[in-house]
Amino acid sequence: MAEWTIERAADELLNRESRTRDGGRITDLWPELDLDTAYLVQDTLLGRKTGAGERVVGAKLGLTSHAKQQRMGIDSPLTGWLTDAMRLPAGEPVALDRMIHPRVEPEIVFTMGERLSGPDVTPERALGAVASVHAGFEVIDSRYRDFSFALPDVVADNASSCRFVVSPVSLPADALDLAAETCRLSVDGETVATATGAAVQGHPAAALALAANSLARRGLAIEAGWTVLTGGLTDAVFLGPGVTVTAEFGALGTLALTGAV
Numbered sequence: 001m002a003e004w005t006i007e008r009a010a011d012e013l014l015n016r017e018s019r020t021r022d023g024g025r026i027t028d029l030w031p032e033l034d035l036d037t038a039y040l041v042q043d044t045l046l047g048r049k050t051g052a053g054e055r056v057v058g059a060k061l062g063l064t065s066h067a068k069q070q071r072m073g074i075d076s077p078l079t080g081w082l083t084d085a086m087r088l089p090a091g092e093p094v095a096l097d098r099m100i101h102p103r104v105e106p107e108i109v110f111t112m113g114e115r116l117s118g119p120d121v122t123p124e125r126a127l128g129a130v131a132s133v134h135a136g137f138e139v140i141d142s143r144y145r146d147f148s149f150a151l152p153d154v155v156a157d158n159a160s161s162c163r164f165v166v167s168p169v170s171l172p173a174d175a176l177d178l179a180a181e182t183c184r185l186s187v188d189g190e191t192v193a194t195a196t197g198a199a200v201q202g203h204p205a206a207a208l209a210l211a212a213n214s215l216a217r218r219g220l221a222i223e224a225g226w227t228v229l230t231g232g233l234t235d236a237v238f239l240g241p242g243v244t245v246t247a248e249f250g251a252l253g254t255l256a257l258t259g260a261v
């Protein structure tokens with residue numbers, strides 16, 4: 001069997017995604033895969049997608065809340081990329097046929113007004129670069145069986161990214177108390193979780209600062225116009241055909257998403 005390389009790992013994950021098939025942890029086969037190398041796999045995977053015509057439109061944070069960290073057994077936040085192919089219009093049924101085992105999580109989403117470049121970005125500076133705040137959903141999908149992975153695996157897999165939806169309702173950051181912003185998540189009308197914005201690193205702006213500082217370590221920045229998903233406020237819920245997931249936010253409005261039948 002050929003040696004594991006960054007290119008081989010990226011191809012393996014892309015192959016699983018395009019064939020809608022999951023598989024085992026790459027770290028079981030390539031135990032030397034460390035975090036820095038995993039981000040190189042993630043960037044190589046992105047390069048394959050942009051080479052095929054996709055456009056980078058933003059960044060996502062993952063595992064920023066205690067609920068998500070506890071569920072996945074990993075206590076370190078991570079970042080991933082968003083492309084235009086991942087964006088779904090709000091209010092339309094979500095086609096599930098290209099997904100392996102999709103889950104949905106409610107998120108507070110920023111649209112950036114200015115470039116945000118680390119290091120040493122504070123939450124205050126981060127919030128100053130935000131043009132508008134929205135409710136959003138992330139549909140996550142892991143290319144690993146049963147969402148079972150170690151941190152380098154999930155980093156290489158672009159933080160389980162799949163699709164995202166941003167509410168058309170927007171507010172300026174200074175019109176909101178984002179740490180206190182409430183969110184009630186329900187599935188087919190039954191409440192399954194509640195949270196406030198403080199669930200995400202104490203304040204979603206702290207998550208944004210974390211992303212900027214983390215990208216700066218790789219010589220990268222958050223660009224003006226980008227969308228930034230700050231991380232699931234609650235644990236993610238399964239999305240199946242005909243299942244409707246609703247997130248009722250306090251000031252940011254209500255957003256619903258249904259799996260296409």
Ligand code: 0L1
Nearest residue numbers: 061062063154159160232
């Ligand atoms: O839940 C997961 O698959 C962990 C990766 C990060 C996903 C997220 O929090 O957006």
Ligand code: MG
Nearest residue numbers: 062138231232
């Ligand atoms: Mg997420």
